[in-house]
Amino acid sequence: MTVDDTLIAAxxxxxxxxxxxxxxxxxxxxxxxxDVREQxxxxxxxxxxxxHLLGWAEFCGLRIxxxxxxxxxRARTAQLALAALTVxxxxxxxxxxxxGSGAIGIVLATxxxxxxxxxxxxxxxxxxxxxxxxxxxxxxxxxxxxPIDCRGAFDTIVANVPHVPEGEMAFMPYEAxxxxxxxxxxxxxxxLDIARRVIDEAPDWLAxxxxxxxxxxxxxxxxxGSAFSAHGFDVRIERAEKRRLGTVVVIACLSG
Numbered sequence: 001m002t003v004d005d006t007l008i009a010a011x012x013x014x015x016x017x018x019x020x021x022x023x024x025x026x027x028x029x030x031x032x033x034x035d036v037r038e039q040x041x042x043x044x045x046x047x048x049x050x051x052h053l054l055g056w057a058e059f060c061g062l063r064i065x066x067x068x069x070x071x072x073x074r075a076r077t078a079q080l081a082l083a084a085l086t087v088x089x090x091x092x093x094x095x096x097x098x099x100g101s102g103a104i105g106i107v108l109a110t111x112x113x114x115x116x117x118x119x120x121x122x123x124x125x126x127x128x129x130x131x132x133x134x135x136x137x138x139x140x141x142x143x144x145x146x147p148i149d150c151r152g153a154f155d156t157i158v159a160n161v162p163h164v165p166e167g168e169m170a171f172m173p174y175e176a177x178x179x180x181x182x183x184x185x186x187x188x189x190x191x192l193d194i195a196r197r198v199i200d201e202a203p204d205w206l207a208x209x210x211x212x213x214x215x216x217x218x219x220x221x222x223x224x225g226s227a228f229s230a231h232g233f234d235v236r237i238e239r240a241e242k243r244r245l246g247t248v249v250v251i252a253c254l255s256g
Contacts, residue, residue, distance in 0.1 A: 026054060047179070064103045077103070084213050097143075105117045142197060162191075216249075217247065217248070234255055
């Protein structure tokens with residue numbers, strides 16, 4: 001680390017930044033000495049997410065554009081993106097639903113130009129971010145945002161829907177509570193309000209034998225399994241690595 005890195009890291013560490021050394025290096029990279037750098041440091045000390053200050057978030061080894069007010073993709077969601085890669089045909093059509101910054105869709109697009117990637121979200125700020133990297137991004141409520149000719153056409157739908165139970169919202173980290181839209185986290189009383197809507201509507205948009213993938217909390221798997229089964233899906237669960245035991249990926253294939 002340089003002298004500048006070390007001094008900035010000390011300031012960040014003093015306010016409880018866990019990864020102060022790494023963050024200091026990124027701030028030095030982002031802005032030369034002077035007012036702009038000082039503004040970034042002050043905003044980080046005040047609790048703004050580092051990703052919003054830098055304008056990008058690291059996800060699956062890529063730098064994903066992220067603006068202030070947009071949900072920051074989490075490292076745990078890499079499991080969902082990689083699972084989508086494994087079930088999507090090389091020349092398939094895939095939808096990143098509730099796409100936020102488009103992180104999952106961007107990872108999928110790295111497979112190559114033969115994969116037809118769509119993305120949608122209800123938040124215009126989020127779709128503005130996603131459209132910087134993806135060619136087909138739509139703004140609106142779930143599937144209503146999509147062109148009608150996409151019905152029955154997706155080989156894969158992958159969705160990191162809001163799945164935090166409403167009663168647990170107050171326990172979210174400060175950065176998420178204060179700097180990301182509540183709608184990106186609040187999943188209703190049991191965390192599954194949006195997931196149930198997606199499961200209910202997805203069969204009309206999936207091709208025969210297509211897959212729907214959701215990220216969820218391990219406590220939600222029984223309820224999700226019941227919802228999937230009621231709509232003709234065959235379900236399997238992928239559990240996260242040990243250090244993230246609470247996170248699961250639900251992979252559901254539409255029967256027939």
